[in-house]
Amino acid sequence: MGTCINPADVPKVKFYTGEEVPCVGMGTFGSDRFTAEQVSAAVAGAIRCGYRMFDCAACYGNEDQIGEVFKAAFDEGVVERKDLYIMTKVWNDMHDRVEESCRKSIADLQCEYIDLFFIHWPFPNYHAPGCDVDSRNPDSKPFSVEEFMSTYRQCEELVEKGLIRHIGISNMTIPKLEAVLPEMKIMPVACELELHVCFQQQELFDYLVAHNIQPIGFMPLGSPQRPERDMCPEDVADLQTPEMKEIAQAHGVHPATIALKWAHQRGQIPIPFSVHEAEYVSNLKCMTEDPLTDEEMAKIATLERNNRLVKGQVFLWEGAKDWHDLWDEDGVIVTL
Numbered sequence: 081m082g083t084c085i086n087p088a089d090v091p092k093v094k095f096y097t098g099e100e101v102p103c104v105g106m107g108t109f110g111s112d113r114f115t116a117e118q119v120s121a122a123v124a125g126a127i128r129c130g131y132r133m134f135d136c137a138a139c140y141g142n143e144d145q146i147g148e149v150f151k152a153a154f155d156e157g158v159v160e161r162k163d164l165y166i167m168t169k170v171w172n173d174m175h176d177r178v179e180e181s182c183r184k185s186i187a188d189l190q191c192e193y194i195d196l197f198f199i200h201w202p203f204p205n206y207h208a209p210g211c212d213v214d215s216r217n218p219d220s221k222p223f224s225v226e227e228f229m230s231t232y233r234q235c236e237e238l239v240e241k242g243l244i245r246h247i248g249i250s251n252m253t254i255p256k257l258e259a260v261l262p263e264m265k266i267m268p269v270a271c272e273l274e275l276h277v278c279f280q281q282q283e284l285f286d287y288l289v290a291h292n293i294q295p296i297g298f299m300p301l302g303s304p305q306r307p308e309r310d311m312c313p314e315d316v317a318d319l320q321t322p323e324m325k326e327i328a329q330a331h332g333v334h335p336a337t338i339a340l341k342w343a344h345q346r347g348q349i350p351i352p353f354s355v356h357e358a359e360y361v362s363n364l365k366c367m368t369e370d371p372l373t374d375e376e377m378a379k380i381a382t383l384e385r386n387n388r389l390v391k392g393q394v395f396l397w398e399g400a401k402d403w404h405d406l407w408d409e410d411g412v413i414v415t416l
């Protein structure tokens with residue numbers, strides 16, 4: 081077995097509830113490129129090397145294989161259930177059957193309860209797995225506060241029933257948050273959003289922090305293996321920028337390491353994905369050593385390029401102009 085990192089040495093992030101969680105988790109989306117077997121094997125290796133937080137989702141199509149890995153780790157005494165922080169998400173086609181989705185994830189993941197349960201997208205617009213970027217579902221609709229809150233209420237009931245410990249939201253915007261936060265009984269502990277050095281979402285990041293909602297950054301490395309449908313000619317490869325290469329060279333590491341250190345030092349929890357042991361070990365280990373300087377942090381702050389990679393075209397409704405409508409860029413919820 082390779083390098084192990086003592087989970088106690090991994091810095092912690094505190095939620096508004098006072099609970100402390102690891103400052104980095106492992107992503108489990110195979111991006112239509114890596115099989116469920118490859119991803120679950122990586123999860124097994126990640127537990128052994130010291131990861132304790134895992135970002136799963138019903139729609140990643142691999143929760144039952146990952147569940148086998150969790151069960152084996154519990155049975156073999158590698159970890160106890162309470163040592164893991166397991167996150168999953170309800171997919172868009174289950175917004176009116178949240179408990180059913182949650183119970184299936186718990187059964188598949190063989191984990192008794194979910195630590196943090198996200199609403200994956202803030203609308204019920206569904207697309208088939210692996211669909212192409214131009215496909216549209218005629219049932220898709222714009223965001224509705226009532227619909228979102230009906231889904232959120234079901235999550236609140238799951239907390240009351242003990243099926244989930246905390247609620248999370250994902251792919252939100254400030255106007256949507258402004259509309260729904262006052263309606264909530266149980267505040268979300270975290271929000272998953274796309275965050276990487278060329279897409280820093282500073283305003284939304286600051287808004288979340290000001291509202292005691294922990295930002296969890298997905299695609300922290302700029303997702304070089306993302307599905308074809310999320311690749312556009314204008315996208316910037318974050319880790320290839322001269323600044324990232326230069327800082328990486330100064331530390332004698334890969335630019336991926338710099339991106340993760342930046343994420344942690346800025347205050348988000350990155351959830352990098354890899355099936356390669358050397359990479360996922362490095363992604364955890366880098367949190368325990370050799371921080372970036374203030375000058376390096378300031379230089380990376382200048383790399384913002386509004387480089388959104390998950391544009392979400394497949395969630396558009398009839399009458400929507402283009403993917404910009406999903407992100408409320410003019411400061412109001414786009415409802416037409």
Ligand SMILES: NC(=O)c1ccc[n+]([C@@H]2O[C@H](COP(=O)([O-])OP(=O)(O)OC[C@H]3O[C@@H](n4cnc5c(N)ncnc54)[C@H](OP(=O)(O)O)[C@@H]3O)[C@@H](O)[C@H]2O)c1
Pocket residue numbers: 106107108109110111135136200250251272273297298299300301302303304305306334336337351352353354355356358359360362363390
């Ligand atoms: N809430 C949401 O809507 C949402 C959306 C997207 C993603 N997510 C979550 O975020 C997680 C991460 O996003 P992601 O997987 O798309 O992108 P990512 O973590 O930014 O990039 C993953 C890729 O980076 C490369 N990599 C990883 N570690 C590396 C290292 N140390 N050195 C060099 N290269 C490295 C690997 O590519 P190679 O195989 O080529 O080495 C890997 O496939 C997902 O797995 C998922 O859990 C959530």
